[in-house]
Amino acid sequence: ETGVTQSPTHLIKTRGQQVTLRCSSQSGHNTVSWYQQALGQGPQFIFQYYREEENGRGNFPPRFSGLQFPNYSSELNVNALELDDSALYLCASSSPGPNANTGELFFGEGSRLTVL
C-alpha cells in the first residue's frame, strides 16, 4: 500500500506568481485535505475534497483553490502569491472503507514553498 505522496518537495516563487502543488492519496483513500503550516506553528486547514468536490473550507481566501481527479489525486493552486504564503503545504488522505468512521488522517511529506 503506497502512502501519500506530494510534489514538488521544494519550490521558490516570487510575489504575484501562481503555484500548483500536487498530491497522490494513499491507495483506496477518496478524501483529500490540504493544510498550510507556517514555521513554528501547527497546520491550518485549507480545504477538503471528496468525490471531486470541495466539501469543507477553512479561513483561506478564494485565491487558494483546488481540484480532485477521478483517481483521487489532488492539486492545490495558489494565485497572486504573497510573502505570507511561504509555508509547508501538507496533503492528507483518509479512508472510506470499513475503518472510515475512525477518521484517521495520513499525511504526506509536504511541499515547502518560499515566496520572495
Added chain:
Amino acid sequence: KQEVTQIPAALSVPEGENLVLNCSFTDSAIYNLQWFRQDPGKGLTSLLLIQSSQREQTSGRLNASLDKSSGRSTLYIAASQPGDSATYLCAVRRASGSARQLTFGSGTQLTVLP
C-alpha cells in the same frame, strides 16, 4: 471556535526518562483526537488516534489519554530515547460536519539527550 493548546512548547530530558506532553482544547464536542510526530522539515506521522468514546490508546512505549469533559489529552512516552526527539502535535476533529477537518496545537518540541 475550537482552540488547541500544547504545553510546554519545548521540553528537554535525559535519555531514559518517562515524560508527559499535554494538550487542551476549548470545545468538548469532538469526534476524535489524534497525536502526530513531526521531524524537522518533514510531514506528519500519525502516532495514536483516540475516538471521543475512548479513554486511552497505547502503542509500544506511547500511551495517550483523553478526558473529553475537561478538554484534555496527554501523551505519555516511556523510557525516552534520543530517536524520540521531534515535535509532537495534537489535533482534534470536530463532531459535526462531513469535513474531516483537524484543528492543531502548535506542538511540543521534544529533545532527548543521550
